Amino acid sequence: MARPLIQMALDSLDFNQTVALADQVAPYVDIFEIGTPCIKYNGINLVKELRQRFPDKLLLVDLKTMDAGEYEAGAFYAAGADICTVLGVSGLATIAGVIKAAKQHGAETQIDLINVADKADCARESVKLGAQIVGIHTGLDAQAAGHTPFTDLNDIARLGLGVRISVAGGIKQATVQQVVEAGANIIVVGAAIYGAPSPAEAAREIRELVDAAAV
């Protein structure tokens, strides 16, 4: 099995704390995600800062674009994003716009299936348009209501779409093995790392667990 990637969700609003957290966990993660509240609060300068400090990391900007796909995402790809997210619920025209912007910058697009009613159909159509990553995502509010991403992950993995599958939504040490075995290629972790007494130690543990599960 190819080594799954670990994506650190940087979900603080504070610019300096975000950069400091990225520094702490950098040895153990592959992708830095600038989370949606964080990118709204800090804007494109944070993309430029992380791009400059971490030239070897993949940088995902969690725009969750809902309209004006090409226009909105283009600026973030130009600033150094490797991946931007677009909402599956936005519709195919917006998804196509983000994909077009990504192609112009040699970058990639992730479809976020959060709150999509027919996830299999949306994933299939998005892949046909050229999306490289399908994101299974139980958001923070849905997590608070007791939801998890595991059933959706199994359903989408079974489709065999031939693209990478990302999973997010409360993933922690106890669930890493389950999501790797279910077929996730990108494991997104936020609170289980940034909420730990030592984020670096938590990230190191998750790296070990992901690598062990993927053998």
Ligand SMILES: O=C(CO)[C@H](O)[C@H](O)COP(=O)(O)O
């Ligand atoms: O995109 C997000 C919320 O919309 C989060 O960044 C994602 O859910 C990962 O964080 P956590 O592991 O804490 O769920």
